[in-house]
Amino acid sequence: MICPHCERNLLRKERTGNRCTHCRRSYALDPKTNPLRLNDLRVRRIATVLTDGGRIAIVPDQLWYALSRKRLRDTEFGQGCAGAAFVVAGFVTVIALFAEVPVLLIGSAALLLIGLGISAARAMGAGRGIPPVVRESFPTQILSPWRSVYGVLPPGVLDLAGSTGGAADPAGAAGTTGVLICPDRAVVAFLVADGLPARHGLAVVRSAVEAAAVPSKWPVLVLHDSDAEGELLVRGVRAALPGRTVIDVGPPLRTVRALPQAVPYRDPRRKPSPADMRLLAAPGTYTPEELKWLGQGWRFPLVGLPPARLLAVVDRVAGQVSRRADPDRRRAADLGFLTWPEPAGPDPAGGP
Template sequence: MICPHCARDLRRTERTGNVCGHCRRSYALDPKTNPLGLHDLRVRRVVARLTRAGEIRVTPGQLWYALSRRRLVKSEATSGCIAAALFAGGITGVIGLDEDLVLLHIASVALLLLTAGLVLMRVAGVGKGIPPQSREAFRSGPLVEWKKLYGELPPGLVDDGRFPRDSRPAAAERRAVLLCPDPSVAAFLAADGLPGRYGVVLAEDMHEVSAHCPDGPVIVLHDADARGHLLVREAREALPGRRVIDAGLSLRSVDGMPWAVPYRDEQDKPDSATMDRLASGVGLTPKELRRLARGWRFPLVGVPPARLLAVVTRVVERTIRAVDPDRRRAASVGFLTWPQAPAQGPAPAGER
């Protein structure tokens, strides 16, 4: 790895105890000692991409996905494992033929069978889509080590350890609600000023929607997972008479997007009752239901931050314009309707 201080290329023996053997300065992360293979320079590089060199601020949840992304597409049976097993099996077999040793013949057959098994695992995608480190473990592991050394989060990151409730506009200025159960996404939107700019209340659950904004439209932001698809239905059932707008993700909407790599959680699959509700009127295809039942999902924190902010802003603007007569009049004469280039998110971060 490269020392983040003196830029020297360090071998493993030159960086004992997370200390550079040349400049004698400490660093936070060693790629050999954390599941994501992180080092300080990579974290800084990815944060710079996510924030567009400081134009916006992002959260640890968004950083976690960006750093995990390239590992999600890999199977547990990597090309290196397959090649190593095949090479060892071939060499053992050749030596066994020359020496006529039964044990080497057996070892060669075993290694070749192992190779075949690894190939089948790779084809079947065993281990694919499983994060090497959970979002919670990332926050309590690498980020804690970073803060111990540098005293704060990487520049450009805002804390998402709690739902942001101190960014709500005054009661008289509240025009709509953004229902968003993910504290990372809510903290991101609050840090970039969206609630105050548009008079929008960020709510974590249905109770907060009614308590802090008893009327007006409700915009639902959710992940592409089983709970997310049900959240919109639950909001409409719990808030009869109010306009509920589905602004969340679905596996269908992100399918084929180059930046969208779904993941799965074997420990958090939806139960049968949830799947029964999903199958009865949410509009999902049998294929989508099967994927959700297996735990596949795509989170809002996986959307490139600049793209996510632009899309949510457009939805909020259209919603506020529909309920605010002053904004409707302004839009009719061209205000707030300047031509804009399509929102293009940054290239997927975390690739290097």
């Protein structure tokens, strides 16, 4: 690996204890010892891309997904184990035939069965799409070593330690131009850090119950992952808020699945229940293949979208909602103005 300080190419023996033997400085991550095979230079490079060169701030969860993408594309379930089982089985079989030891033949057969079982499991997709570092463990496994070496998180990454996610208090949201429902605390913190809810007068909540408590007659925006939970959330909000305009801002499942660069993942702890699958299947809007995909727990998370793109999409929809809520902005939009001027102030040319 390359030392992030002196940029020397270090052999394994030249970087014991996460310290470069040339410049004597410590680094945070060694690709040989962390599950995501990361090094400090790669983390900085990915963080720079996600923050659009430092133009926006991101949350640790967005960095987690970006650093996990490469490992999510491939499965490592039983990697090497099947081959080793076949090799050992063959070796034991040869010995057993020459030594005429029946017990060794039985052991060889057992090893062959193990190898075949591992190969079959891999062919069926076992382990595919499951991140080596789960989202909840990323701060401890990856960011803690980084913080202990550099004192801060990677450039542009928000420190959310002890944060509640930045959600607004629904009780104090009177007079808003709309409500944004987003169950993901990290995504809410990302949007709040950019000032998006405040800019458009949106009250941010996490559920339909909280949205109903906001004294606003304006539309409800629902931002969610592309997964079974997200698809059901939109239906639940519409059922819980009859008469309100509900806008689905989440990325369309069918569209995202067709993107070659989109990488889904699975969380075995969050597979939809049979009852949830029946609700999804009832309207007939999903193909059998899509229902199977959702039922296996696959998902495209919001934190996996390019941060700048996510901001742009939500900003555009929220801007349309706020213009409809504000009579002046609505008239300006009807007249074709791209932007509405700020309240009148002194004429810089000195006129009245």
